[in-house]
Amino acid sequence: MSSFPVSALIIGLWSVGHCLAMCGGLAIAAGQTNRQNLNNTGAQRGLELFAWQAGRVLSYVAMGFLVGAFGSFFLSQSSVSLIRDAAFIAANLILIALGLHVAQLWSGVVQLERMGQLVWKFISPLATATLVPQTPQRRNRFKQLTNALRAGAIWGWLPCGLVYSMLVTASVSGSATNGALWMLAFGLGTVPALWLTAMASHAAASTLSHPMVRRVAGLLIVAFGVWGLLRITHVVTVDWFDAFCIGGAHLP
Numbered sequence: 001m002s003s004f005p006v007s008a009l010i011i012g013l014w015s016v017g018h019c020l021a022m023c024g025g026l027a028i029a030a031g032q033t034n035r036q037n038l039n040n041t042g043a044q045r046g047l048e049l050f051a052w053q054a055g056r057v058l059s060y061v062a063m064g065f066l067v068g069a070f071g072s073f074f075l076s077q078s079s080v081s082l083i084r085d086a087a088f089i090a091a092n093l094i095l096i097a098l099g100l101h102v103a104q105l106w107s108g109v110v111q112l113e114r115m116g117q118l119v120w121k122f123i124s125p126l127a128t129a130t131l132v133p134q135t136p137q138r139r140n141r142f143k144q145l146t147n148a149l150r151a152g153a154i155w156g157w158l159p160c161g162l163v164y165s166m167l168v169t170a171s172v173s174g175s176a177t178n179g180a181l182w183m184l185a186f187g188l189g190t191v192p193a194l195w196l197t198a199m200a201s202h203a204a205a206s207t208l209s210h211p212m213v214r215r216v217a218g219l220l221i222v223a224f225g226v227w228g229l230l231r232i233t234h235v236v237t238v239d240w241f242d243a244f245c246i247g248g249a250h251l252p
Contacts, residue, residue, distance in 0.1 A: 004181070005181060005182045005185045005186075006185070008166060008169075008185035008186040008189065009185040009188060009189040010189065010224070011095070011162075011166070011186060011189060011221065011224060012185070012188065012189015012190040013189040013190075014217050014220045014221050014224070015098070015102065015162050015189070015190060015217070044141060044144070047145060048144055048145060048148045049148075049195065051146075051148035051152060052148045052149075052151060052152040053152060053194065053195060054152060055148065055149040055150060055152020055153035055155065055156070056152040056153065056155045056156040056187065056194075057156070057184065057187035057188060057191065058152075059152070059154075059157060060163065060166075060183040060184070060187040061183050061184050061187065063156075063163070063167055063170075063183060064166075064173075064179040064181070064182055064183030065176045065177075065179055065180040065183075066179075067167050067170050068170050068171065068173050068175055068176040068177070068179015068180060068182075069175070069179070070171065071087075071171030071173070071179070072174055072175050072176065075172065083172065084172040087169065087172040088228065088232050089229065089232055089233075091166075091168040091169045091228075092225040092226075092232070093225070094112065094161060094164065094165035094168065094225075095221060095222075095224060095228070096221075096222050096226060096229075097109035097112075097161070098161050098165060098221060099219065099220070099221030099225060100218065100222060101161070101218070102221060103214060103217070103218025103221075103222070104211065104214055105218070109161045110161070112161045112164060114159070156187075166182065166186045167183070169182060170182045
């Protein structure tokens with residue numbers, strides 16, 4: 001993965017329905033808290049929301065770095081192509097399931113997200129106190145930004161099937177750096193919808209969560225996953241389109 005992973009960025013952009021279902025409430029709460037703080041200037045409010053998003057994306061990057069390092073070790077100890085193809089197939093199958101969930105056609109993938117509760121239960125006590133930064137009693141801009149960054153970093157660990165699918169791919173990216181880059185691209189793709197929701201709150205969330213928007217976004221994700229499976233199994237060969245599917249760029 002020597003170039004920027006466009007496919008991860010696009011998956012993040014297309015996952016608007018799932019992101020809002022999982023994190024829309026948090027984005028709305030962040031936006032409301034941000035606007036209620038009368039000490040903040042317009043620039044300060046923008047910086048605080050940026051810190052929220054930066055913290056969340058950085059948590060994805062950290063996860064990608066860890067699974068990339070862990071995966072590269074195992075890839076060096078066994079049949080690289082076999083393990084990598086199996087992981088790409090698994091990632092695309094999860095992606096298809098998530099697309100069906102986003103499109104509100106099938107929600108079996110929710111079971112996968114429930115597995116993440118095993119980790120989340122250890123983080124939730126800290127999240128309860130910091131996930132939504134409280135309006136400060138006195139003007140302290142640096143503390144506001146660090147609180148927002150910390151809250152965003154915790155936010156990134158919420159159980160999410162989409163994140164798990166991306167982490168499966170990051171684990172077979174070949175190195176810790178590649179894994180981090182893959183998750184960075186994915187995280188950046190999820191920023192626009194959640195940022196807009198935080199800025200405009202309920203109105204934006206309502207529009208982006210409209211059944212038609214979710215159906216279109218979900219079916220695009222399903223198509224993404226199906227195309228990835230077709231490429232990995234060598235059913236189709238369209239090299240110029242490899243950047244737009246999970247695993248395609250790694251095929252010979």
